[in-house]
Amino acid sequence: MPIITTNRIVSNFNRFTSPNKLHRQPAPTSVETQKGTLLDKPVTTTRRSIAAFLAPLEELAVRSELVRVCRYGSFQIHGDRYSLPSFIFTGPGVGSTDPIRLAIFATLHGDEPEGALALTEFFRELVRQPSLASGFQIYAYPLCNPTGYEDNTRHSRGGKDLNREFWQSSAEPEVLYLEDELWRHQFSGLISLHSDDTTTGLYGFIQGPDISTELLLPALWAAEKILPRNEQRIIDGFPANRGLVQQGYRGVLSAPAEARQVPFDITFETPQAAPVHLQVKASVAALKCIIAEYRALQATAQNI
DSSP states (O other): OOOOOHHHHHHHHHHHTSOEEEEOOOOOSSHHHHTSGGGSSOOEEEEOOHHHHHHHHHHHHHHOTTEEEEEEEEEEETTEEEEEEEEEEEOTTBTTBOOEEEEEEEOSSTTOTHHHHHHHHHHHHHHHOGGGGTTEEEEEEOOSOHHHHHHTOSSOTTSOOGGGOTTTTOOOHHHHHHHHHHHHHOOSEEEEEEEETTOSSBEEEEESSTHHHHHHHHHHHHHTTTSOBOOOSEETTEEEETTEEOOOOTTOSOOOTTOSSOOEEEEEEEETTSOHHHHHHHHHHHHHHHHHHHHHHHHHHTTO
């Protein structure tokens, strides 16, 4: 199968995010309903294609035994059924020892698909060079807000900003399924990828232990070789220091408070106004740096 390149991903992005006209018409309940003037023609809504958007990652899963795809949860919104996909990369050495489980989330806001494109490129690099993630099992959740992606909206079709709903007794199905994943896998680290339309440069939020700072700072250094860093002292309404923000919004995606281990927790933000291919490259550089730095810190802690 052909190798997926960054240029191809960006080309696919332009094609996949072009609205696709999908015929979604409720089943008529009677002959009279079918002949009613309101339903003389198919009801057409403009939505982006989820299948096309996920196709490059699906292709990777078919081509490489190191990547497998899972679909979990099933929920219905206004008559349409959805599930949340995850793609799991298992690095060399996993099996002989317990893996380091990391989770990467993207498209929590439906109008920010750039993170999912970066995930695709990142997984492509891992498939080509598996040693980058030796000992790691990386869970990628590229489409956390499928209805928002289809509609090209920040909120889900349920009208919620999903990234303000976590651990708030939310009834949103996407949030409930993701919370379940966070409970079940007890990840060592969480990384959320976002694209901010109000920033001119890269920045990130940190939660959890001090290691989050030790990982985000070099990740920003690696990424700013591609895009500038946001050096403002106030970012998104919070105090910032060279692109590092230590406060954040209530209800953002995070580990449960009762987790057995507190994972590092990083939200990496790219400037949405920047060219998509540069956002992808910057996010991939940050992800590779985080994994390398985490491995080095773990080795130091174990005196290896």
